[in-house]
Amino acid sequence: MLATLLEAANYIHKEKNNDEVIYNQLLLNSKEFLHGIKKVISENQKDTANHKVFNQIKICEKKVVELLIQNKVDRIHELTGELREDIKDLIVIFEKEISVTYHIVFFAELGQKWDAMQSVYEAFNKRIDCEVSVVLTPIFRSIENEEGKIETDVIYEDYLTPLGIKNIPYEDYDLSKEQPDMAFISNPYESVTLPQFWPENIAKYTKLVYLPYYTEMIINDVTIQANCKLPVAKCAWRIISQSEKAKSMHEKYSVMKGKNVLVTGLPKWDGMFDSVIPSNESNEEWKRKLIGKKVFLWNSHYNINSQTSTFLEYGRHIINLFSTKEDIALIWRPHPMMGTIFKLYLPEYASYWEECKGTVENSRNMILDTNISYDMAFEYSDALISDYSSIIAQYLFTQKPILVLQKGNGAVADSEEVVQTICLEQAYSHLDIERFIKNIKNDIDPNLSQRVRIIDEDLPYADGKIGERICNLLLSEFQNSF
Incomplete structure (x- = not known):
């Protein structure tokens, strides 16, 4: 919004005499933008270091109001120039004063699949602008026996605490209330987890990212079904891919035609570049x-x-x-x-x-x-x-x-x-x-x-830095999406 404001200020400073209708509309839009920015910051004052940003917004608002009623050409030219500089100052103050925190959640289940998430988790967890949560979820298999009763075998084991990773039991996490900026899963199969952790339900509240837990070796009917025909292929904001060749499968067979696929290599490969035997084993x-x-x-x-x-x-x-x-x-x-x-x-x-x-x-x-x-x-x-x-x-x-x-x-x-x-x-x-x-x-x-x-x-992307690369790319794309 601030970048758009500056663009508008540059335009009205140079082009006032060319189109008065556009000039007035841009001033009215600028007034709304400034009010909107002030409102959001007011509602999130814990993210501001002091009140300099509010004072600078008032200065800009005052200039816009004066321009709306001003009819002297020389004064208008002077004021539009001042407004442009005031908005530049507002941007500088904003960048120094406002801290942005991205809320990230990882839905982890089977311990043997944690390597699919680990390096991405570590990359986000290192950033001062990210607040990271890990939710431990169950995975299960069920079958109806000869008596018509459902037999279920559930795996729900806290393997994260011994690794020094704080985690939240799935019962204590309400996605509809938390609404994180991004959520990561490595389980695409809805039949083996609870409905609240189905990809299509997670995607209702956040940008869903799927991190494959396996390296694909063959494209056939089975792998096409697993990669391109399950709900996650459609509702994931981003799907991480091991290679361009693997992405081509999505381009051919997925309803999204590969538009949500990001080729980075698989984060599970990173562990091979920093393999340390856990001391607790x-x-x-x-x-x-x-x-x-x-x-x-x-x-x-x-x-x-x-x-x-x-x-x-x-x-x-x-x-x-x-x-x-x-x-x-x-x-x-x-x-x-x-x-x-x-x-x-x-x-x-x-x-x-x-x-x-x-x-x-x-x-x-x-x-x-x-x-x-x-x-x-x-x-x-x-x-x-x-x-x-x-x-x-x-x-x-x-x-x-x-x-x-x-x-x-x-x-x-x-x-x-x-x-x-x-x-x-x-x-x-x-x-x-x-x-x-x-x-x-x-x-x-x-x-x-x-x-x-x-x-x-x-495996051309295997360099030990895939998790870090995914973190940076996703944050950049997330910011650009606005």
């Missing part, structure tokens, strides 16, 4: 079971009915391989929802799941990793064996060997488009897994240069 058992051995990190997914998971095909074989060998060790990091899925949706495999867990937990050289952060697993391991998962992209930054578990031929279908190259070692059989383990034991790693190339070509 005990690692005595890890040292006892892992030190002195070649250590493999195994990442398994729960979606056993798709290409995503090979848990049924290879799970018991992998565990048996490590059970019989003392010179290698295993860190098993199952998907955090794995137990819930088997309990509610796949009870026929629940005993298999429990058997595998029990074997690992009772072994002398295997760890069941349920830590919030994967930092310790990345630090201790010498190589990764993984289902199709975005953890592969994270692990690339360690420059350690990676084996991708496949079932079927693992080929990319004609209808699929590669977002992040998967030119890593592949396993299509038990023998392929055994061969990979043997190579790592013998320090054989022929694919290091390929992995470095993937980082350079497919």
Whole structure:
């Protein structure tokens, strides 16, 4: 408004004699602007250091009133020049005296997904012009049993306080009252959270920003649905994207055609540039079971009915391989929802799941990793064996060997488009897994240069500063939106 006032003052000082109607209208508009500015500042006096700004507004108002009744040309020219300088002074005083605070909220749920928000939270939290809140929300899965009753498994764990992050229980936060300037989510699925945290309901009260919790590798029907067809794709003010290639998916398939997509890289990558093992995570058992051995990190997914998971095909074989060998060790990091899925949706495999867990937990050289952060697993391991998962992209930054578990031929279908190259070692059989383990034991790693190339070509924005970049860009766009 002040910039517009100055523009008007410049115009009336130069152009008064050209159009008297516009001249008078601009003066009347200026009077309304000054009154509006004064009113807003009066209602927010806690944000003002002193009353200089009010005094300067009065000076400007007095000049405008005088100009509206003045008919002497020389005096008008003099007054319009003075008004222009008075508004310039008002802008200077305003910038010094008025403090603007942006209210930012992060809706955090599953602890293993906090890395999608962490560096963005830290960037906003460092700024003196931002007031940041973190609201801890539940995540759950539900199913109707044979008796017609709803069974629900809820995960609601305060993992933030041990990290030194103050948080608000979801019951104590009323979005309709708080109405923050920006709200961040990393969960796009409305079926697994409460209605007040559905993207479309959050977007009613604030500018919603979606931070993806995973790195996309393939564009197909499943990923198009998850990225472009859910309500968040339409109602988010901004969607953070890992690359131009990933943004193209929104341009083709989203109702917004990519207009709300901001390419910055994913903040979850930042953790790989500042990986520190949390001091609160005990690692005595890890040292006892892992030190002195070649250590493999195994990442398994729960979606056993798709290409995503090979848990049924290879799970018991992998565990048996490590059970019989003392010179290698295993860190098993199952998907955090794995137990819930088997309990509610796949009870026929629940005993298999429990058997595998029990074997690992009772072994002398295997760890069941349920830590919030994967930092310790990345630090201790010498190589990764993984289902199709975005953890592969994270692990690339360690420059350690990676084996991708496949079932079927693992080929990319004609209808699929590669977002992040998967030119890593592949396993299509038990023998392929055994061969990979043997190579790592013998320090054989022929694919290091390929992995470095993937980082350079497919993860170009990974520089450890993505959270800071997102913070600055969003605040700039927020300010410009007014």
